[in-house]
Amino acid sequence: MRTKYIDLIDQTFDFPQDEFNLVEDRLMFHGIDLMRLVEKYGTPLKFNYLPQISHNIQRAKGWFRETMNNIGYQGAYHYSYCTKSSHFSFVMDEVMKNDVHIETSSAFDIDIVKKLNEQGKLKDGQFVICNGFKPPKYIDNIAGLIEEDKLRVIPIVDNTQEVQDLLAKTDKDIHIGIRIASEEEPKFEFYTSRLGIRYREIVPFYKAILENNPRVKVKMLHFFINTGINDNSYYWNELTKCLRVYCDLKKVCPTLDSLNIGGGFPIKQSLAFDYDYAYMVREILMQIKRVCSDNDIPEPNIFTEFGSFTVGESGGAIFRVLHQKQQNDREKWNMIDSSFMTNLPDTWAINKRFIMLPINRWNEDYERVLLGGLTCDSDDYYNSEQHANAIYLPRFDRNDPLYIGFFNTGAYQETVGGFGGLKHCLIPEPRHVLIQRDQEGKIHTEIFSEEQTANDFLKILGY
Template structure:
């Protein structure tokens, strides 16, 4: 009878997979021995495997290159990284090794852009696509970039007032802009139209009214963002078709328009059962854009994508120890971890997001069904279901045999939403965070980016400084 944890995984999924395999009864992630990390750094532990960032960037570039070559697409492709997914310098340093561009969403992003320019991580040929609703400081910072000579800064107009606000701050330079479409949301949403952007039917009239006769402004980009990302659904293809109709109408009025930004990125792996045909999706997008433009006899646009989670998400992980088991009734066993889901993986609590979750050790032990609980006193601090099996199964708890579990592909949003470096619910300390890289010979190197938060750090934030 197959009762081992390995048997469960092996029977349920194709295993091993590209990034996951075993060394005896312990888990390897990209050939990293996770138990060695535990032995060296302890738990709870956050980590970032930097090569995964470059790997995903170059995969996407390859998909678009193949699709464009196959269809004879004459436009160019530009990969942008969305800073909001993770603003850390170590992420930027790795991402911008790959000749990509940057998409911003708030004022402080521009300060990061200026820092990257100063350090030579990006240059004058790097597109800076400025998205989001723009308050005064964001406008000021965008204007500073343009006035400083960064001609590839493209503020994407979100509402009718923004263009005038930008032009007030850039009195002598020519300004290249984009316009964001306010796409319709999926039927299950509580509202019909995105709060961001300008409605489909209003874009061409807005161009004629505010841009067409203004010699200081050059419209370069139409921005199309779908909140649910690029997925093979009737909803997505219908919205893309509507977007292309607007692009064609706008292109006929505006000769300088030459780029289509298809924001709203690719999904990332959230289960060992995850399936998504990236190449098919890229092929189909490129084919639909080319077909629509050819039929309308307008040139195809250059393509911009804004990939945030896809860029950085699959580089991140978290490891916890199961420190206790509580049998609360005849059906529910609670495995308590040495940290908190609310504070370290906030999306698992806030939007019921699921990550790849696997035991790190004891794969040859028998398994049991459990619930996972965090350390806070909040009833919502738990993780109790996996998409593939509607439950969590782990090696049986044994007080004498420590059990470690890993959550993978957690690299996007969790640190910023969780308030990195700040206060956390019930004052649960922020885990140690390490960076993992490989040198040119493939030799692994690790370093501590931030230590585990100490009581003194928290007391200082709370105003309990010794004076």
């Protein structure tokens, strides 16, 4: 009988895959021996494989470039990175190697933009797309960036008042975008996004407030789908409505020349992941080109805002199975040396799925288990609700520790989990390691941050 863990994977998935393969019974990730990483740095451990960031940016640029050339698309393509996915300097440094633009979401984002510009990583003339609802501090910072007149700043107005607020804070003319309040997918708890201006109100808003204001030029229509770019009727229906508004607005607004198809590409959540990125790019651009031709208007420049797609597949976390508890006839709990709620919070908050694989012992028999975290909270677990199916791992052996890895965790987990701050039950932030390659392709690792200590927590708590 084929009862080894490697047999299970071979029977269930195509394996090895581009980023995963085995050497003996040890898992390799992009050619990195993860057990060596564990032996050097211990667990729990978080890491970022930085070359994957540039790799994904260049993949997307290539899909758009090739499709535009093949179909004769006349507009330009601009890749922008959503800083909210991960604000870390090591992420931004890698992102900015690739001649991309920035999308911001809040006031302090602008301070990061200024720092990048001062350091020469964000070049003069690059775009800064300012999204989100804009409280006074965010308005002030955007106006300050416009006043510096180095970067091409495009505030995406979320409501009609924001234009007046910006004009009151700067004497310069401003270029703006307008965000569409798209309809949410049918299963959502409400019908229309809380962000943006409703479809039917955009052209009247332009005619009433913007058309005769010489200080404002509308350059962009911003279309965002919360579920991301997916090949389903919901996405195509919303894109069709967006293009209808773009054409109507372009006919009365000659300065409009760009369409921002916000909402990112999905990333790999299991070994069975199957998504044809090139096909989706071609279908989107073909639809835009066709609608513009039918309406006799020029094809817009295309902006994308990819956050999770940019940084998600660079991240990972490794835990050790400390103990196994047989709680009833059917349920075995493998307890890890960290917490899902605090260090992979999306598994708890939204049942987010990540790729989960053992790091070692692939040639041993497997068993079905549940995974439990260290906090006292009953929600601190990872099971088939979060995972793509039941969880199978090599059998627990107290004399031969099992290590498990969660992959493609690079977006949002640190910011949602509160990096460097208090954690539920005072579970510490793991040690965080950066992985890079030199020009010869050799792997280099360095510690970005150490595991939190008791003194770190005591200081925050005021002791």
